Amino acid sequence: MLANYLIGLREGLEAALVVGILVAYLTKIGQRARVGAVWTGVAAAVGLSVGVAAALAITSSELSATAGAAFAGIVSLLAVAGVTLMIFWMKRVSRTLAGELRSQVDTAIATGAGALVALAFVAVAREGLETAIFVWSAAQATGSTATPVLGALLGLATAVALGYLLYKGSLRLNLANFFRWTGALLILVAAGVLMYAVHEFQELGWLPGAENLAFDVSSTIPPESWYGSLLKGAVGFTPAPSVLQVLAWLGYTIPVAVLYFRPHRASAAAPASAEESVPVSS
Numbered sequence: 001m002l003a004n005y006l007i008g009l010r011e012g013l014e015a016a017l018v019v020g021i022l023v024a025y026l027t028k029i030g031q032r033a034r035v036g037a038v039w040t041g042v043a044a045a046v047g048l049s050v051g052v053a054a055a056l057a058i059t060s061s062e063l064s065a066t067a068g069a070a071f072a073g074i075v076s077l078l079a080v081a082g083v084t085l086m087i088f089w090m091k092r093v094s095r096t097l098a099g100e101l102r103s104q105v106d107t108a109i110a111t112g113a114g115a116l117v118a119l120a121f122v123a124v125a126r127e128g129l130e131t132a133i134f135v136w137s138a139a140q141a142t143g144s145t146a147t148p149v150l151g152a153l154l155g156l157a158t159a160v161a162l163g164y165l166l167y168k169g170s171l172r173l174n175l176a177n178f179f180r181w182t183g184a185l186l187i188l189v190a191a192g193v194l195m196y197a198v199h200e201f202q203e204l205g206w207l208p209g210a211e212n213l214a215f216d217v218s219s220t221i222p223p224e225s226w227y228g229s230l231l232k233g234a235v236g237f238t239p240a241p242s243v244l245q246v247l248a249w250l251g252y253t254i255p256v257a258v259l260y261f262r263p264h265r266a267s268a269a270a271p272a273s274a275e276e277s278v279p280v281s282s
Contacts, residue, residue: 002234003189004148007083007134008155010182014090015127016163021101022120024167037113041120049128056136066204072140073200076193079137082130083190084256087183091260094179141196141236183260191253192236195245202242209244216240
């Protein structure tokens with residue numbers, strides 16, 4: 001549940017910030033009448049994301065055990081790739097996101113209402129689709145459906161509340177630190193999902209070494225215990241992983257973490273306040 005709360009919070013806040021920036025800028029330039037186009041795009045993006053989540057659930061339920069395992073493994077790999085790209089994308093654009101969106105709004109206004117709908121749709125759909133795929137993958141990895149979905153919904157609800165408070169100026173949040181450290185946690189979560197994908201492929205015989213365990217701490221951390229369930233739900237921990245699963249975890253986590261925490265080349269020349277936040281209403 002914790003991992004899905006985190007993904008819902010992170011993705012939801014990104015989407016809320018984008019919407020807040022669009023609405024605030026339209027209001028600022030005297031185009032508040034066009035705000036409805038933004039909400040139309042948001043509604044369409046939410047509908048698409050829910051539809052994709054439903055399609056994943058329905059498709060997996062209709063497949064045989066073998067096909068279902070293959071489907072789950074492949075979608076899990078897509079989820080890992082999507083989350084990885086997302087955290088690096090936000091790291092790269094966080095300093096210039098507001099300015100880029102305002103420029104795109106100016107272009108969209110000159111083009112027509114449809115362009116503004118498309119702008120909002122693409123911005124929110126990107127976050128929504130990543131959330132849908134990742135939450136579904138996490139549900140498969142933990143063997144539960146209700147808990148991951150509940151965690152994601154709570155995360156999204158928190159994100160909407162934070163986004164509204166930021167938009168109104170009632171809350172100041174160091175968004176650079178927020179995205180930096182939630183991104184770090186998501187690297188661990190994604191590594192756990194990758195381990196699950198490797199396990200599925202080993203069970204199918206697509207990858208070797210299913211019986212070659214790296215360690216087995218099932219007696220110390222029983223999977224059915226509350227702390228075993230907590231670790232599995234938080235970072236995809238399994239008490240008896242194969243050697244290949246552990247190698248996959250290390251092979252993903254170490255290089256991704258090194259690249260993620262490597263400072264921007266231009267950061268030394270940038271003012272200290274550049275990373276403080278992604279402005280919403282300014």
